Amino acid sequence: MLSSTGSCSHSPVTGQRNASAALSLEELEQHITELAANLYAGTYRWLCLLREFDERGGWHGWGILSCAHWLNWKCGLSLCAAREKLRVAHALKDLPRVSEAFASGQLSYSKVRALTRVADPKNEDVLLSVALGGTAAHLERLVHAYRRCKR
Secondary structure (H helix, E strand, O other), X not given: OEOOOOOEOOXXXXXXXXXXHHOOHHXXXXXXXXHHHHHHHHXXXXXXXXXXXXXXXOOOOOOOOOXXXXXXXHHOOOHHHHHHHHHHHHHHOOOXXXXXXXXXXXXXXXXXXXXXXXXXXXXXXXXXXXXXXXXXXXXXXXXXXXXXXXX
16 A cells, blocks of 8 residues: 555565664665566466466467456456567567576566567577667667568
8 A cells, every 4th residue: 555655655575664764775676676587487377377378278268369368358358458468479489598587586578578579580689789788768669670671
């Protein structure tokens, strides 16, 4: 729950009030970036499970048209977002270095989503080094330019 100052007044995880107020800015930064890395690693694992579910046809038999429709129904994703998650999940299968960096929390989903639009086994290492060193916005611009040049 947010207080009137915009900070968390109660932590549902720890049950403590204003626990973050006692932390230094450096500690807050560390917690934020650590949790972000955990989210990235969790997202990678979720996408791997999703790919396996799709490949094994786990969504069949319920009158659902596709795995994206199943995600819409069961996980509350829009169809567009569900299709994109599935695209990324399947693309990661052929990108072991990107997968490793994502699984270890070094890459955000935003960066991985951009990478999977153009990365292949031949250019994966170069694109991964750009992704690790740049921002998601920088990577999006690079991917856009790369696709334009390939056309």
